[in-house]
């Protein structure tokens with residue numbers, strides 16, 4: 001594969017938070033300690049080298065970039081204080097921004113003040129949309145969908161999901177095409193015949209089931225870096241709780257909508273706390289609050305190597321997730337109070353607005369790693385299978 005050299009790559013990467021890796025003299029200490037380093041002994045310094053010499057295409061089409069979970073072992077051993085772990089995190093931010101043609105991700109990552117302004121504006125926009133047809137606030141029971149019409153929430157939600165889906169898919173296609181070209185993976189080698197399809201399905205299972213949902217490498221390969229930490233503050237557990245908590249809340253919302261479509265239960269009908277979708281939502285909310293709180297606490301206390309440096313994009317995602325989880329929980333508390341508190345309605349408006357924002361901006365925030373990491377892991381599993 002031929003590619004042009006981008007002499008401004010290193011400077012550009014620094015805008016995304018990369019430490020000064022120009023000091024790296026390829027000593028190999030990071031490679032020696034990295035649990036992901038394979039037999040060829042080039043990871044992660046090969047990625048650093050791409051940045052040093054301006055090999056932008058090679059950097060963006062590198063599946064290995066996404067295998068790193070930022071355990072921080074390499075940064076502890078680097079004699080040049082080049083902070084390779086943080087460099088990898090910055091390179092992933094750079095990759096997310098590069099896969100996004102709208103340049104919104106780049107703005108959010110590199111222009112903090114403007115980025116915060118955009119986040120506030122988007123939330124205010126959704127609040128105004130939801131406020132466009134506010135109904136009465138019943139004082140006898142918390143009639144949330146009498147306050148904000150159910151149809152308005154569903155219609156806005158569908159539009160938001162389509163927009164986020166298109167943006168996410170465009171990024172995935174850009175990334176996958178780059179990696180496939182570099183790796184020599186073709187449509188035929190993925191779908192052409194029974195053997196190819198079986199191999200691809202196996203790689204898909206490894207990427208989605210074992211790694212993305214089960215986080216096997218995160219738990220096992222990065223175990224050494226997390227060894228001295230109490231189990232309840234370990235990054236992999238907090239990350240797993242955040243992911244499953246979010247997925248649980250999403251599932252509860254979609255199931256509730258499905259029950260309404262099937263005519264089993266109208267959205268907003270009062271149900272006991274043990275009703276399956278309510279129970280799922282409650283447990284998922286608690287799990288999400290736990291995961292996000294630990295991740296925030298770790299960053300505030302610089303608890304581990306990965307939490308030593310926090311960029312605005314790290315905070316943005318955690319804060320949005322915490323707002324959605326806590327406001328959702330408050331609504332649930334309000335639902336079971338003997339009389340309907342007025343604050344419950346306003347918390348609901350706030351919750352819906354921020355949740356819509358989170359979904360709409362997902363492909364542009366750090367959240368986008370949920371889309372890109374499995375793609376990289378899929379190619380990695382394919383490569384291992386054919387090795």
Ligand code: SF4
Pocket residue numbers: 023024025026027028029030031045048074077078079080081082083084
């Ligand atoms: S340990 Fe530091 S100086 Fe050595 S190869 Fe890695 S990043 Fe470069």
Ligand code: SF4
Pocket residue numbers: 030033034035036037043044067068069070071072073074075084085088
């Ligand atoms: S942060 Fe950990 S996984 Fe990532 S490159 Fe460094 S040692 Fe390897």
